[in-house]
Amino acid sequence: MTTNSNLRVAVIGGGPGGYAAAFLAADLGMKVTLIDPEVNPGGVCLYRGCIPSKALLHVAKLLEEAEQAKNWGVEFAAPKIDLTKLRGWKESVVKKLTGGLGQLSKQRAVTFIQGKAAFLNSTTLKVTKSAAGGEETLTFDRIVIATGSRPTVVPSLKIDSPRLMDSTGALDLADIPKTLLVIGGGYIGLELGSVYATLGTKVTCVEMMPGLLPGADRDLVLPLHKRLEKLFSAIFLNTTVKSLKDEKTGIRVTLDGADVKEKEQVFDRVLMSVGRRPNSEIPGLDKTKVKVNAKGFIEINEQRQTADPTIYAIGDVAGEPMLAHKAMHEGRTAVEAIAGHKVAFEPNAIPAVVFTDPEIAWAGLTETQAKEQGREIKVAKFPWAASGRAITLDRPEGLTKLLIDPKTERVLGVGICGPGAGELIAEGVLAIEMCALAADIGMTIHPHPTLSETMMEAAEIFYGQATDIYRPKK
Amino acid sequence: MATEFKLPELGENIESGDLVRLLIKPGANIAEGQPVMELETDKAVVEVPSTVNGVVREVKVKEGQKVKVGAVIFTLEGGPAPAVEAPRRHEPVEHVSGQQAARLSFQLAMRAEGKTEEQALPPDQPFAAPPAFSMPVQLGKVAGTEQRDPAPAAPHVRRLARELGVDIHGVSGSGPGGRISEDDVKLHAKNALAAATAAAQAPRAVFVEPELPDFSKWGKTERVSMRGVRRKTAEHLRQAWNTIPHVTQQDRADITELEQLRGRFAPRAEEAGGKMTVTAIALKVCASALKVFPQFNASIDMGKEEIIYKQYINIGVAVDTDRGLLVPVIRDVDKKNIVELAAEMTQLSKKARDRKLSPEEMEGGTFTITNLGGIGGTGFSPIVNHPEVAILGLSRSRMEPEWVNNKFEPRLILPLSLSYDHRLIDGADAARFLRWIAEAFEQPFLLSVQG
Numbered sequence: 001m002t003t004n005s006n007l008r009v010a011v012i013g014g015g016p017g018g019y020a021a022a023f024l025a026a027d028l029g030m031k032v033t034l035i036d037p038e039v040n041p042g043g044v045c046l047y048r049g050c051i052p053s054k055a056l057l058h059v060a061k062l063l064e065e066a067e068q069a070k071n072w073g074v075e076f077a078a079p080k081i082d083l084t085k086l087r088g089w090k091e092s093v094v095k096k097l098t099g100g101l102g103q104l105s106k107q108r109a110v111t112f113i114q115g116k117a118a119f120l121n122s123t124t125l126k127v128t129k130s131a132a133g134g135e136e137t138l139t140f141d142r143i144v145i146a147t148g149s150r151p152t153v154v155p156s157l158k159i160d161s162p163r164l165m166d167s168t169g170a171l172d173l174a175d176i177p178k179t180l181l182v183i184g185g186g187y188i189g190l191e192l193g194s195v196y197a198t199l200g201t202k203v204t205c206v207e208m209m210p211g212l213l214p215g216a217d218r219d220l221v222l223p224l225h226k227r228l229e230k231l232f233s234a235i236f237l238n239t240t241v242k243s244l245k246d247e248k249t250g251i252r253v254t255l256d257g258a259d260v261k262e263k264e265q266v267f268d269r270v271l272m273s274v275g276r277r278p279n280s281e282i283p284g285l286d287k288t289k290v291k292v293n294a295k296g297f298i299e300i301n302e303q304r305q306t307a308d309p310t311i312y313a314i315g316d317v318a319g320e321p322m323l324a325h326k327a328m329h330e331g332r333t334a335v336e337a338i339a340g341h342k343v344a345f346e347p348n349a350i351p352a353v354v355f356t357d358p359e360i361a362w363a364g365l366t367e368t369q370a371k372e373q374g375r376e377i378k379v380a381k382f383p384w385a386a387s388g389r390a391i392t393l394d395r396p397e398g399l400t401k402l403l404i405d406p407k408t409e410r411v412l413g414v415g416i417c418g419p420g421a422g423e424l425i426a427e428g429v430l431a432i433e434m435c436a437l438a439a440d441i442g443m444t445i446h447p448h449p450t451l452s453e454t455m456m457e458a459a460e461i462f463y464g465q466a467t468d469i470y471r472p473k474k
Numbered sequence: 475m476a477t478e479f480k481l482p483e484l485g486e487n488i489e490s491g492d493l494v495r496l497l498i499k500p501g502a503n504i505a506e507g508q509p510v511m512e513l514e515t516d517k518a519v520v521e522v523p524s525t526v527n528g529v530v531r532e533v534k535v536k537e538g539q540k541v542k543v544g545a546v547i548f549t550l551e552g553g554p555a556p557a558v559e560a561p562r563r564h565e566p567v568e569h570v571s572g573q574q575a576a577r578l579s580f581q582l583a584m585r586a587e588g589k590t591e592e593q594a595l596p597p598d599q600p601f602a603a604p605p606a607f608s609m610p611v612q613l614g615k616v617a618g619t620e621q622r623d624p625a626p627a628a629p630h631v632r633r634l635a636r637e638l639g640v641d642i643h644g645v646s647g648s649g650p651g652g653r654i655s656e657d658d659v660k661l662h663a664k665n666a667l668a669a670a671t672a673a674a675q676a677p678r679a680v681f682v683e684p685e686l687p688d689f690s691k692w693g694k695t696e697r698v699s700m701r702g703v704r705r706k707t708a709e710h711l712r713q714a715w716n717t718i719p720h721v722t723q724q725d726r727a728d729i730t731e732l733e734q735l736r737g738r739f740a741p742r743a744e745e746a747g748g749k750m751t752v753t754a755i756a757l758k759v760c761a762s763a764l765k766v767f768p769q770f771n772a773s774i775d776m777g778k779e780e781i782i783y784k785q786y787i788n789i790g791v792a793v794d795t796d797r798g799l800l801v802p803v804i805r806d807v808d809k810k811n812i813v814e815l816a817a818e819m820t821q822l823s824k825k826a827r828d829r830k831l832s833p834e835e836m837e838g839g840t841f842t843i844t845n846l847g848g849i850g851g852t853g854f855s856p857i858v859n860h861p862e863v864a865i866l867g868l869s870r871s872r873m874e875p876e877w878v879n880n881k882f883e884p885r886l887i888l889p890l891s892l893s894y895d896h897r898l899i900d901g902a903d904a905a906r907f908l909r910w911i912a913e914a915f916e917q918p919f920l921l922s923v924q925g
Contacts, residue, residue: 342633342637343636344636347629348625408626408650409650409651410651410652412624432624433628435626435627435653435654437650
């Protein structure tokens with residue numbers, strides 16, 4: 001396949017989408033400039049998102065298991081938490097990974113500019129260098145916008161208080177507050193809420209909708225909900241926050257919900273995690289033909305090209321779902337399109353993972369969507385109570401399910417709840433992308449004893465017979 | 475030294491071609507990617523794009539001439555910056571013509587035969603020309619994930635289909651559960667090509683052109699190569715005429731009241747960016763009629779002795795452009811209202827005239843409407859757009875005296891001409907069908923009652 005070696009390509013934003021795009025472009029021989037305000041590539045994901053939160057969740061899991069070990073005849077003394085050291089470890093993880101990306105940029109001869117970009121026209125950027133100082137006007141053949149997203153703030157709850165945090169503030173881990181209110185029962189709120197709760201904070205979570213993790217299938221959420229009810233001091237569904245007021249001793253919060261007994265409560269800290277919004281307010285974007293829709297997303301076509309033919313947009317700024325792995329795939333698609341390859345962004349499944357304990361992961365069609373579309377499917381569920389590996393982990397509450405087209409027997413969706421669901425879902429994504437039939441999974445030998453067997457046994461259940469579950473004949 | 479543009483490599487075993495049409499002239503600005511000329515090789519007609527930017531100084535070739543690879547086509551004023559060398563391969567089609575279709579077939583053929591792109595593909599537009607932008611249907615969502623159900627094909631198979639220009643959703647899978655394999659895609663591409671080639675060559679093979687006299691005996695003549703749309707139209711219509719036993723049924727519709735409604739609702743169409751034309755209304759009327767009379771929304775497969783009834787209603791509308799007749803197709807007409815149809819019609823006509831129609835936008839029709847009323851005439855016999863089985867012609871509506879309630883009244887009368895394929899449709903069916911259409915024009919309420 002030919003590639004164009006002469007194109008000058010700028011990538012604005014060094015998150016996973018941006019650096020994946022920049023690196024591929026460089027590998028295809030293009031002259032690449034990557035612009036990001038941080039010292040190294042990485043973006044929100046590495047600096048204040050996926051990566052640091054996973055480092056902390058790893059610690060949270062250890063604390064929980066140490067606690068649970070009592071049931072297995074092993075008892076530890078109460079853990080001593082050295083917050084400075086913990087924070088330092090988290091930061092070292094971030095530094096190692098972002099430094100590695102900086103290294104990879106250099107090796108690929110990507111020009112990395114620490115700064116911010118503004119459009120002068122469809123091909124020209126004015127780059128303000130935040131570290132080196134000064135401004136530079138640069139012209140490119142193609143520009144990829146990968147500016148990502150930022151936490152949404154509810155305007156009526158916007159108060160000026162160091163006690164009010166967004167996800168970035170929560171990851172800074174300034175202290176371990178006695179009490180924390182998490183506004184929003186989405187994945188960010190539940191992940192960070194879990195971290196603080198295991199570190200000893202009394203966490204209260206409020207969610208406006210009737211269930212945690214709106215959008216995910218209820219049967220997958222249930223085991224998590226049960227566990228979080230024990231870990232958190234309270235979970236209020238169908239509940240909204242009416243007001244926040246900064247006081248000497250904390251933030252006074254007014255809650256509005258049927259289950260809430262004390263409508264007014266004071267919390268040491270409040271985490272607002274009600275969603276993220278695209279960073280499409282790029283200076284000078286109005287000097288291009290790029291179109292931004294009502295929700296603030298940049299409009300793109302299958303090649304990730306915007307209404308301005310020289311400009312592409314990828315990742316959070318270009319549409320839902322706002323996930324790093326979607327952005328990376330889009331970045332590669334955009335660059336291939338720029339190189340002249342005949343490509344389109346056309347995945348059959350984009351996996352979603354919630355890194356709580358238990359983890360929840362799904363890919364492809366969900367039961368909720370199937371119901372909305374009035375689509376006939378068969379759901380084959382394998383409860384982890386019948387999995388040897390789950391029993392050895394003392395985690396029988398998990399669930400693996402396959403959503404199957406009854407006519408073709410094709411696997412259309414996979415949902416998993418349980419420890420390691422995020423790793424297990426990859427097999428499901430591959431199955432959907434490769435158009436596997438339930439039989440293909442059922443007849444594939446899975447290693448024993450592992451949690452991955454639950455995929456195989458769910459497939460067997462679809463055909464009415466599974467080794468570890470007995471169903472009497474009718 | 476002035477920059478020269480030489481004819482680039484066109485593909486394996488192609489050393490030269492006939493210059494069918496020259497698209498540049500001295501003094502004109504030329505940009506990378508802009509077509510320079512149409513060149514006919516023994517395999518296909520290709521558009522040759524420029525790889526340089528600048529002002530054309532001298533054109534070194536003439537139409538009708540044989541041009542060899544490496545020959546200088548034109549020179550540029552001064553010494554402009556050399557453009558990107560590598561040619562762009564198989565990009566989405568921008569300028570659409572018979573040539574484009576031929577080129578796509580050519581690419582398909584080469585790929586299906588397992589040749590590499592380097593060997594097979596003629597140079598297309600250069601890299602620096604950004605490909606056309608086409609907006610996804612659902613904006614702001616992840617394009618390509620929500621519009622259709624995922625095709626049952628592995629990622630590498632989907633990519634192969636895209637590279638071959640095959641719509642993966644149209645390929646039938648031979649694997650379990652309808653899974654599409656690489657071979658399925660290749661077979662589909664080969665069949666599509668064979669069909670295209672057969673369609674293009676069959677009439678040539680069967681039909682022997684009678685010899686022409688020497689016209690110059692009687693006076694001066696000029697020979698111009700029949701290019702692009704004209705040639706395609708000629709081939710297509712000859713084939714339609716040879717295949718289909720045509721009959722034309724005539725009728726008239728009283729549109730006096732409809733005309734008033736049309737005036738009243740015209741502003742709504744205008745708000746939606748369309749014009750409330752008789753054609754837009756005719757689209758709606760025909761869609762309803764086709765639902766009631768499904769044999770008019772069908773095709774004939776004589777080879778298998780089967781009738782193919784289509785469960786979708788896509789109507790082509792003949793558009794007169796400076797290049798000749800083009801027939802953009804409006805999809806799912808039965809699911810759209812007149813204002814939407816008017817807007818889409820306006821858009822497609824503009825695209826047709828601006829040469830922006832893609833081949834896909836001219837495919838998949840189940841019925842055709844041709845309106846000559848804007849020019850005049852009292853009636854005509856349109857030719858059925860094969861493989862469809864019927865076509866409706868509209869002529870100029872005019873005030874005529876009609877015998878209403880025991881006296882003559884001036885009424886606005888629209889002449890209708892329906893040509894149909896007598897192999898499938900009998901005269902009585904056609905008369906009923908056209909009467910239904912005439913009545914729907916007269917009483918639009920019929921659309922809601924029966925359509």
